[in-house]
Amino acid sequence: MDHDLDADALTALGHPGRLAVFRLLARRAPHGVRPSEIAEALDLKPNTLSAYVTTLTRAGILTTWREGRSVYYGVDLKRVGTLIQFLVNDCCRGRPELCEPLAARSLERLAARQAGGTRNILFVCSGNSGRSQFAEAILNRNGDGRFRAYSAGTRPGRRLNPEAASVLAAHGHDTGGLAPKSVTRFEATDAPRMDCVITVCDQAANEDCPPLPGLPLTAHWSIARPSAVEGADRAAAFAAAYDAIEARVTRFLALPVETLDALALQSALDAIGATRAAGKGA
CATH class of the missing domain: 1.10.10.10 (Winged helix-like DNA-binding domain superfamily/Winged helix DNA-binding domain)
Structure with missing residues (x-):
């Protein structure tokens, strides 16, 4: 070394x-x-x-x-990864008071996945008024009980975007219980433990947010900000954002999540995120 x-x-x-x-x-x-x-x-x-x-x-x-x-x-x-190995194996000499807490959290997460049951997925965007709400609604409806989806914002708005609400309603979703909320809600010790946290906008991914309890897997699925589009194309932009998120959620649902180890699941989440939607935005 x-x-x-x-x-x-x-x-x-x-x-x-x-x-x-x-x-x-x-x-x-x-x-x-x-x-x-x-x-x-x-x-x-x-x-x-x-x-x-x-x-x-x-x-x-x-x-x-x-x-x-x-x-x-x-x-x-x-x-x-090599640098982390150096710090753990060489500098820290594998001391249990330093290394075992990290190992215990990883084993706890792996045991929870292998035990089956519903897996919690948190979708995050900046305002939590459109894209992350799309993802929450789609996964909760199509997940067949395998997942419980949540959404949050790094800078949540005051209400669900009306154009996003129209798209959700057009696809048959009940928007009555959907409202922006802060990601800090999920930092509390009594909050639901997340298995995966997926950002769906670049702005949220770029912000310096603390890690959530339980060491969840993380991924980034960049979806263009539809509210950045003005004029006659704005409605089409919201529809396109919904379609892009639905396509990625569908790919996620096709994964044998119950049998994948953490490395394989992380690679699959990253591969889904590598499919860029048309356009860019926060």
């Missing part, structure tokens, strides 16, 4: 700005994020972001690639 490289990685992460960039990209992993989006989310000047990314890349933590004309930054998950 190259301890010099490990030291470089820890040094790179020891700066608050670089750590913020890394944490944002880790929340979006395994997908990449454009520099302009990172700069906007973290309120960074382009030259500052460039300096941060250069240091993190030299330390082996980040990777850069192109898709067409766009540049993307992403976390090198294999390298980060």
Whole structure:
């Protein structure tokens, strides 16, 4: 093991700005994020972001690639995994008071899945007035009792978006009990424990929210913000967002979740999220 490289990685992460960039990209992993989006989310000047990314890349933590004309930054998950192994196995020497709490939470989650029963899925977007409500309604109706879906917002609105409500009603959903709520509701110790937390908008995925209890799996399914569309195309944008979410939920329901281990389920969730809907938005 190259301890010099490990030291470089820890040094790179020891700066608050670089750590913020890394944490944002880790929340979006395994997908990449454009520099302009990172700069906007973290309120960074382009030259500052460039300096941060250069240091993190030299330390082996980040990777850069192109898709067409766009540049993307992403976390090198294999390298980060090696760094974590170094911290646990070498620096901490496997001490139970440090390592066993993490292992216990992982085993608790695995045992709960293998025991069967309903699995809790939380969908998160910024306002919780449209896209995440679509996902909650679709999964609860089509999940055949295998799942219990919830939704929340990082900055919840005051009411369900009327255009979203119209789309839900057109698809036969009862909107009477749907209302925006904060993701902080699910941080409480007495809140339902989530098996998976799925963000459905880039803005929510970019925000620095604390992890929920129980160490749930996380994934990001980017769906364009329909309320950003103006004029005659606005209704079509809401309909398209519903269709995109329904397609992803359908793929999720086809998974043999009851028999998949955590790594296989995470890979499947990431693969579903890799299918980008037309357009972009928060």
